[in-house]
Structure formats: structure tokens, C-alpha cells
Amino acid sequence: MTPEPASDNSEQSSLLNGVVDLHVHTIHSDGQLAPAELARRAFVRGYAVLGLTDHVDQSNLSSALAAALAASRALSGHIGLTLLAGVELTHVPPAQIDAMVQSARDLGAHFVVVHGESPVEPVAPGTNMAALKAGADILAHPGLLTEAEASLAAEKGVFLELSARGGHGFGNGLVANLARKYGAGLLVNSDAHAPGDLMTPDFQKTVALGAGLSLAEYGSVMTAAFKLAEKFNRTRASSL
Ligand SMILES: [Zn+2]
Numbered sequence: 514m515t516p517e518p519a520s521d522n523s524e525q526s527s528l529l530n531g532v533v534d535l536h537v538h539t540i541h542s543d544g545q546l547a548p549a550e551l552a553r554r555a556f557v558r559g560y561a562v563l564g565l566t567d568h569v570d571q572s573n574l575s576s577a578l579a580a581a582l583a584a585s586r587a588l589s590g591h592i593g594l595t596l597l598a599g600v601e602l603t604h605v606p607p608a609q610i611d612a613m614v615q616s617a618r619d620l621g622a623h624f625v626v627v628h629g630e631s632p633v634e635p636v637a638p639g640t641n642m643a644a645l646k647a648g649a650d651i652l653a654h655p656g657l658l659t660e661a662e663a664s665l666a667a668e669k670g671v672f673l674e675l676s677a678r679g680g681h682g683f684g685n686g687l688v689a690n691l692a693r694k695y696g697a698g699l700l701v702n703s704d705a706h707a708p709g710d711l712m713t714p715d716f717q718k719t720v721a722l723g724a725g726l727s728l729a730e731y732g733s734v735m736t737a738a739f740k741l742a743e744k745f746n747r748t749r750a751s752s753l
């Protein structure tokens with residue numbers, strides 16, 4: 514049992530260590546828990562930052578994002594972790610991704626994730642490239658990432674995801690290698706759909722090391738993850 518941090522009300526200190534996870538699902542798409550319960554369970558698991566990213570397409574972008582924003586407004590600052598509101602554009606045709614990234618930002622998303630070309634789902638080819646060109650914040654589980662994609666991720670400042678989710682993570686080693694080669698940012702996200710999918714700090718580290726990162730590289734990834742979360746948190750704060 515992990516002891517709970519002593520302070521439940523200091524956002525500042527909560528951003529200094531713990532898990533940063535910018536990819537989880539709630540009942541507002543296909544996750545099992547409502548945001549408040551997921552956030553509470555994440556806090557107890559050792560999270561500092563939780564980013565809600567329910568699956569969206571054109572039919573539910575505004576409703577799912579509104580739910581995440583409402584949860585973030587109500588809970589962030591009261592639950593011991595920073596709760597951010599994003600979306601995961603999922604199986605959106607590549608030609609429509611650019612406009613949807615913009616729509617999500619216009620609707621107030623703190624950040625935008627695109628569901629990448631996972632090795633275990635029939636995601637449309639061209640999705641990774643469209644997400645990178647659109648300047649999404651995070652390309653989730655990009656699968657058999659190409660050199661051109663890694664290079665563009667670095668150029669556009671799009672973070673590539675190492676996935677802690679079974680199956681989605683089959684490409685992690687390749688993603689880590691190409692991110693290193695081209696200087697692209699990496700994140701380790703859970704893609705949690707159920708409470709048992711949330712990471713402990715140790716498991717987040719295990720996923721990173723298992724992808725081939727050195728301890729020093731893992732430290733750099735976490736430092737960058739906190740910086741990125743702080744950037745998204747400024748977007749949150751400026752919209753209050
Ligand atoms: Zn899902």
C-alpha cells in the first residue's frame with residue numbers, strides 16, 4: 514500500500530513529483546469510472562497530474578470535452594493532483610484531423626491527443642502524419658513509427674507516447690529509438706480504461722526502461738512531462 518502524500522491541497526508541490534499521465538478514459542467514452550473516482554484513485558496511486566482524454570470524433574467532441582472541462586474546473590485543486598481536460602481524436606479520417614485539432618482548441622481543450630496507428634487496431638494509414646502536421650500535443654501509441662514521422666514530431670514539438678497498455682505498447686521500443694535519434698519528446702501514458710490500468714510511479718518507470726530508455730533518459734522524460742503538464746495547466750488557469 515502506497516502511503517498518501519501528506520498534503521491534499523497544494524497544486525504547486527503536487528507538480529514536483531509523482532506520475533504524469535496524459536491519456537486516460539472515463540465514462541464519457543469507454544472508460545469504467547467517472548472523472549472524480551478515477552482522479553481520486555489516481556491520487557492514491559501516486560499521481561501528480563492526470564489528463565482526461567476521452568475518445569472523440571465529430572459526434573461527441575463538444576459533449577466529451579465539456580464533461581472533462583467541468584470535471585477539471587470542479588476538482589482540480591481539491592483532490593491533490595492537477596486534473597487537465599483533453600480529448601483523444603480517435604479514428605477520425607486523416608484529412609479531417611487538422612480541423613478537429615483546431616476545433617478542440619477553440620472549445621477550450623487544455624491539450625489534444627490523437628489516437629495513433631497502434632499495432633493492434635485498424636487505424637487509418639496516414640493518421641500519424643496528419644496528427645503531426647496538425648500540431649496535436651501528443652501522438653498516442655504511434656505503432657510502427659517511421660523515420661519521417663519521428664523527424665516531424667521533433668520539428669513540430671509533438672510528444673510521442675510510450676504506452677503502458679497491453680498491445681498498444683508493442684511499438685514502444687521502436688518509438689523510443691526513433692525519438693532518441695531525432696530528438697522528439699516522449700511521454701509514458703497509461704491509456705487507462707479501468708482503475709487497475711492506472712500506473713504506480715514504479716510501473717511508469719518500468720515501461721520507460723522496458724522501452725530501452727536509460728535511467729538518465731527516463732529522468733529527462735519525466736522532467737519534460739512535468740514541464741509539458743505545467744504548460745497545459747497554464748492553459749487551464751487562463752480559462753478560469
Ligand atoms: Zn478506449
Ligand SMILES: [Zn+2]
Pocket residue numbers: 536537538601628653704
Ligand atoms: Zn486512449
